Amino acid sequence: MLREPQQERSRTTRRRLIEAAMDCIGERGWHGVTVAVIAERAGVSRGAAQHHFPTRESLVAAAVELLGEAQLDELRTRAAGLPSGPSRIERVVGMVLNLYTGPMFRAALQLWSVASTDEQLRGVIVPLEARVGREAHRVTVELLGADESRPGVRELIQATLDLARGLGLANLLTDDARRRDQIVCEWARTLEARLEGTAEV
């Protein structure tokens, strides 16, 4: 019983460090960020930060994992509130195609970009991204009620997530929301036609 509050404090500290890390990387880029900078932003002592995360890489790994999961949890929660019926697919497609338009994607992109020339960071990022990517795929299949045993459905769901990342990229330097809305509408119509008969809505 005595250890509970301490464990909780520890979790809070980790969480604050992770959020500060993604904020700092998103704003200044990977090269502008050290564990000390992140600790300061999180309001945590440098020693405590280094106790939890000895390297920038370990902090980033935890961040990619935790924030990826948080994003998918949010997607699930929001989708659970959607009515069934014909408008459901468009709403779900809208959520998925908006997944990568926030500051989290901006930070992740900094990491991918650096990891493409930094082997150590790549070794951390690749397996994590694979795991988060598989989970995003699973959630999307579930929310669309898609039947992946039908030929082509698996690839269309993958394409939907790749499209989402491409739209994230298009939104990086300018606000692309209007154009994206039209693509959501058209892609929902296309998916609906291709998934026809497999949706459990």
Next chain:
Amino acid sequence: MLREPQQERSRTTRRRLIEAAMDCIGERGWHGVTVAVIAERAGVSRGAAQHHFPTRESLVAAAVELLGEAQLDELRTRAAGLPSGPSRIERVVGMVLNLYTGPMFRAALQLWSVASTDEQLRGVIVPLEARVGREAHRVTVELLGADESRPGVRELIQATLDLARGLGLANLLTDDARRRDQIVCEWARTLEARLEGTAEV
């Protein structure tokens, strides 16, 4: 007549600087690169480099433009050699969805990523990307023989190019060619169905 060879030399120097810039940025990232580093890689004196491109930004702007155009020229040339008939759409879709899987995209991504936190670079990149993006759209419409006056066609072509950039991202840290081939096949089938009656092949 006397000035021709000099103009040509000048063009060659610019071209070498541009190619060296993209190589250097792709390998070391934006932060690891200066005009001096690029000049050395190009085998051009630092003075000559600074004569052509006073800043790193101006060099990069020229690079994005020239290499974007070169890539689309290549796409046009390769597509011109394609037979007409039902396999044409899949071949064109394959080319478009492979557009962003090379070292050029890796370098561009470094720039986008930096530009997202660097206002000066963003001011250079945004209008250029818009121009190169419009041109990529135009070429894709032309090669697919798509009729954009039909509702939804414009958005599907845009989605195809956003998907291509998303696939470029997925290919950044690992070789994603096998998965991408399957998406090409499925996306081509989807486009074929939606463009039906508009293809002039």
